Amino acid sequence: MNCPDCTHDRTRVIDTEARTGGTAVRRRRECRCCSFRFTTYERPAWDSLQVKKRDGALEPFDRAKLRAGIERAVEKRDVTDTTVTSLIDQVEATLQERETRLVSSNRIGELVSAQLREVDVVAYIRFVSVYKAFSDPEAFRRELDAVLDGTSGVDEGQSPQPTTETDNYHSDTTNP
Ligand SMILES: [Zn+2]
Known part of the structure:
Protein backbone atom coordinates (compact mmCIF):
# COMPACT_ATOMS: atom_id res chain seq x y z
CA MET A 1 0.00 0.00 0.00
CA ASN A 2 1.65 3.21 -1.17
CA CYS A 3 1.32 6.53 0.61
CA PRO A 4 -1.08 8.78 -1.34
CA ASP A 5 1.00 11.77 -0.33
CA CYS A 6 4.66 10.89 -0.89
CA THR A 7 4.11 7.51 -2.65
CA HIS A 8 6.46 5.77 -0.22
CA ASP A 9 5.64 2.08 -0.22
CA ARG A 10 5.86 1.43 3.52
CA THR A 11 2.74 2.24 5.51
CA ARG A 12 1.53 0.79 8.75
CA VAL A 13 -2.00 -0.01 9.86
CA ILE A 14 -2.92 1.94 12.97
CA ASP A 15 -6.56 0.89 13.23
CA THR A 16 -8.77 -1.78 11.68
CA GLU A 17 -12.51 -1.94 11.90
CA ALA A 18 -15.00 -4.23 10.19
CA ARG A 19 -17.89 -2.08 9.10
CA THR A 20 -21.44 -3.00 10.04
CA GLY A 21 -22.86 -5.20 7.34
CA GLY A 22 -19.46 -6.78 6.90
CA THR A 23 -19.06 -5.71 3.28
CA ALA A 24 -15.83 -3.76 3.79
CA VAL A 25 -12.95 -3.47 6.23
CA ARG A 26 -11.93 0.06 7.14
CA ARG A 27 -8.24 0.62 7.88
CA ARG A 28 -6.48 3.70 9.19
CA ARG A 29 -2.94 3.79 7.86
CA GLU A 30 0.08 5.91 8.44
CA CYS A 31 3.03 6.45 6.14
CA ARG A 32 6.33 5.44 7.73
CA CYS A 33 8.11 8.08 5.72
CA CYS A 34 6.06 11.29 6.02
CA SER A 35 3.53 10.23 8.69
CA PHE A 36 0.64 11.10 6.37
CA ARG A 37 -2.51 9.36 7.58
CA PHE A 38 -5.19 7.96 5.32
CA THR A 39 -8.09 5.51 5.34
CA THR A 40 -8.64 2.53 3.11
CA TYR A 41 -11.77 0.47 2.58
CA GLU A 42 -11.02 -3.05 1.52
CA ARG A 43 -13.69 -5.22 0.07
CA PRO A 44 -13.43 -8.95 0.56
CA ALA A 45 -12.28 -10.97 -2.40
ZN1 LIG B 1 4.18 9.43 2.91
Whole structure:
Protein backbone atom coordinates (compact mmCIF):
# COMPACT_ATOMS: atom_id res chain seq x y z
CA MET A 1 0.00 0.00 0.00
CA ASN A 2 1.65 3.21 -1.17
CA CYS A 3 1.32 6.53 0.61
CA PRO A 4 -1.08 8.78 -1.34
CA ASP A 5 1.00 11.77 -0.33
CA CYS A 6 4.66 10.89 -0.89
CA THR A 7 4.11 7.51 -2.65
CA HIS A 8 6.46 5.77 -0.22
CA ASP A 9 5.64 2.08 -0.22
CA ARG A 10 5.86 1.43 3.52
CA THR A 11 2.74 2.24 5.51
CA ARG A 12 1.53 0.79 8.75
CA VAL A 13 -2.00 -0.01 9.86
CA ILE A 14 -2.92 1.94 12.97
CA ASP A 15 -6.56 0.89 13.23
CA THR A 16 -8.77 -1.78 11.68
CA GLU A 17 -12.51 -1.94 11.90
CA ALA A 18 -15.00 -4.23 10.19
CA ARG A 19 -17.89 -2.08 9.10
CA THR A 20 -21.44 -3.00 10.04
CA GLY A 21 -22.86 -5.20 7.34
CA GLY A 22 -19.46 -6.78 6.90
CA THR A 23 -19.06 -5.71 3.28
CA ALA A 24 -15.83 -3.76 3.79
CA VAL A 25 -12.95 -3.47 6.23
CA ARG A 26 -11.93 0.06 7.14
CA ARG A 27 -8.24 0.62 7.88
CA ARG A 28 -6.48 3.70 9.19
CA ARG A 29 -2.94 3.79 7.86
CA GLU A 30 0.08 5.91 8.44
CA CYS A 31 3.03 6.45 6.14
CA ARG A 32 6.33 5.44 7.73
CA CYS A 33 8.11 8.08 5.72
CA CYS A 34 6.06 11.29 6.02
CA SER A 35 3.53 10.23 8.69
CA PHE A 36 0.64 11.10 6.37
CA ARG A 37 -2.51 9.36 7.58
CA PHE A 38 -5.19 7.96 5.32
CA THR A 39 -8.09 5.51 5.34
CA THR A 40 -8.64 2.53 3.11
CA TYR A 41 -11.77 0.47 2.58
CA GLU A 42 -11.02 -3.05 1.52
CA ARG A 43 -13.69 -5.22 0.07
CA PRO A 44 -13.43 -8.95 0.56
CA ALA A 45 -12.28 -10.97 -2.40
CA TRP A 46 -15.72 -11.77 -3.79
CA ASP A 47 -14.25 -13.17 -6.97
CA SER A 48 -13.26 -16.19 -4.89
CA LEU A 49 -16.86 -16.93 -3.95
CA GLN A 50 -18.29 -19.52 -6.30
CA VAL A 51 -21.97 -20.05 -6.93
CA LYS A 52 -23.18 -23.53 -7.70
CA LYS A 53 -26.11 -23.36 -10.05
CA ARG A 54 -29.05 -25.71 -10.21
CA ASP A 55 -27.48 -27.63 -13.10
CA GLY A 56 -24.28 -28.08 -11.06
CA ALA A 57 -22.23 -25.52 -12.99
CA LEU A 58 -20.03 -23.15 -11.01
CA GLU A 59 -19.74 -19.44 -11.65
CA PRO A 60 -18.18 -16.55 -9.71
CA PHE A 61 -20.52 -14.58 -7.46
CA ASP A 62 -21.77 -11.62 -9.46
CA ARG A 63 -23.27 -8.75 -7.49
CA ALA A 64 -24.52 -7.00 -10.64
CA LYS A 65 -26.36 -10.11 -11.74
CA LEU A 66 -27.94 -10.51 -8.32
CA ARG A 67 -28.98 -6.88 -8.41
CA ALA A 68 -30.54 -7.30 -11.86
CA GLY A 69 -32.65 -10.18 -10.57
CA ILE A 70 -33.86 -8.18 -7.61
CA GLU A 71 -34.56 -5.12 -9.75
CA ARG A 72 -36.75 -7.19 -12.03
CA ALA A 73 -38.73 -8.30 -8.99
CA VAL A 74 -39.18 -4.78 -7.59
CA GLU A 75 -40.02 -3.20 -10.94
CA LYS A 76 -42.77 -0.56 -10.59
CA ARG A 77 -42.97 -1.29 -6.88
CA ASP A 78 -42.32 1.30 -4.23
CA VAL A 79 -38.81 0.07 -3.44
CA THR A 80 -35.87 2.46 -3.58
CA ASP A 81 -32.39 1.81 -4.95
CA THR A 82 -31.07 2.35 -1.45
CA THR A 83 -33.28 -0.44 -0.14
CA VAL A 84 -32.10 -2.78 -2.90
CA THR A 85 -28.46 -1.93 -2.19
CA SER A 86 -28.86 -2.51 1.53
CA LEU A 87 -30.63 -5.80 0.84
CA ILE A 88 -27.73 -6.98 -1.32
CA ASP A 89 -25.24 -5.80 1.31
CA GLN A 90 -27.00 -7.92 3.91
CA VAL A 91 -27.00 -10.97 1.66
CA GLU A 92 -23.30 -10.47 0.92
CA ALA A 93 -22.54 -10.07 4.62
CA THR A 94 -24.31 -13.36 5.37
CA LEU A 95 -22.39 -15.11 2.60
CA GLN A 96 -19.15 -13.67 3.88
CA GLU A 97 -19.71 -15.19 7.31
CA ARG A 98 -19.82 -18.67 5.83
CA GLU A 99 -16.70 -20.76 6.14
CA THR A 100 -16.95 -22.14 2.66
CA ARG A 101 -16.42 -20.12 -0.50
CA LEU A 102 -19.02 -22.18 -2.33
CA VAL A 103 -22.71 -21.39 -2.14
CA SER A 104 -25.67 -22.82 -4.03
CA SER A 105 -27.77 -20.44 -6.12
CA ASN A 106 -30.72 -21.84 -4.21
CA ARG A 107 -29.24 -20.65 -0.90
CA ILE A 108 -28.71 -17.16 -2.32
CA GLY A 109 -32.31 -17.23 -3.52
CA GLU A 110 -33.47 -18.09 0.00
CA LEU A 111 -31.43 -15.28 1.54
CA VAL A 112 -32.74 -12.73 -0.94
CA SER A 113 -36.35 -13.84 -0.69
CA ALA A 114 -36.27 -13.77 3.12
CA GLN A 115 -35.14 -10.13 2.94
CA LEU A 116 -37.46 -9.23 0.10
CA ARG A 117 -40.45 -10.60 1.96
CA GLU A 118 -39.94 -7.93 4.61
CA VAL A 119 -39.64 -5.22 1.96
CA ASP A 120 -42.45 -5.91 -0.51
CA VAL A 121 -44.68 -8.96 -0.75
CA VAL A 122 -45.36 -8.59 -4.46
CA ALA A 123 -41.64 -8.32 -5.22
CA TYR A 124 -41.11 -11.35 -3.01
CA ILE A 125 -43.64 -13.44 -4.91
CA ARG A 126 -42.14 -12.38 -8.25
CA PHE A 127 -38.64 -13.23 -7.07
CA VAL A 128 -39.59 -16.56 -5.56
CA SER A 129 -41.51 -17.59 -8.67
CA VAL A 130 -38.33 -17.14 -10.70
CA TYR A 131 -35.72 -18.62 -8.38
CA LYS A 132 -37.77 -21.60 -7.28
CA ALA A 133 -38.88 -22.18 -10.86
CA PHE A 134 -42.06 -23.84 -9.69
CA SER A 135 -42.72 -26.80 -11.92
CA ASP A 136 -45.83 -27.55 -9.92
CA PRO A 137 -48.63 -24.94 -9.91
CA GLU A 138 -49.80 -26.39 -6.60
CA ALA A 139 -46.48 -25.56 -4.96
CA PHE A 140 -46.73 -22.01 -6.22
CA ARG A 141 -50.29 -21.70 -4.92
CA ARG A 142 -49.18 -22.93 -1.48
CA GLU A 143 -46.44 -20.31 -1.42
CA LEU A 144 -48.90 -17.64 -2.43
CA ASP A 145 -51.48 -18.77 0.15
CA ALA A 146 -48.86 -18.74 2.87
CA VAL A 147 -47.95 -15.15 2.05
CA LEU A 148 -51.57 -14.00 1.83
CA ASP A 149 -52.39 -15.73 5.12
CA GLY A 150 -49.59 -13.93 6.91
CA THR A 151 -46.45 -15.48 8.30
CA SER A 152 -47.72 -19.00 9.05
CA GLY A 153 -47.23 -21.71 6.50
CA VAL A 154 -44.11 -20.69 4.62
CA ASP A 155 -41.65 -21.88 7.21
CA GLU A 156 -43.26 -25.26 7.70
CA GLY A 157 -44.38 -25.75 4.12
CA GLN A 158 -41.27 -24.61 2.30
CA SER A 159 -38.30 -25.41 4.48
CA PRO A 160 -38.08 -29.16 3.73
CA GLN A 161 -37.22 -28.41 0.10
CA PRO A 162 -34.29 -26.03 0.79
CA THR A 163 -32.98 -28.40 3.48
CA THR A 164 -32.71 -31.17 0.91
CA GLU A 165 -30.88 -28.80 -1.40
CA THR A 166 -28.48 -27.85 1.38
CA ASP A 167 -27.74 -31.49 2.11
CA ASN A 168 -26.94 -32.13 -1.53
CA TYR A 169 -24.70 -29.15 -1.51
CA HIS A 170 -22.80 -30.35 1.56
CA SER A 171 -22.27 -33.83 0.20
CA ASP A 172 -20.99 -32.30 -3.02
CA THR A 173 -18.41 -30.19 -1.26
CA THR A 174 -16.90 -33.19 0.50
CA ASN A 175 -16.22 -34.77 -2.86
CA PRO A 176 -13.39 -33.17 -4.83
ZN1 LIG B 1 4.18 9.43 2.91
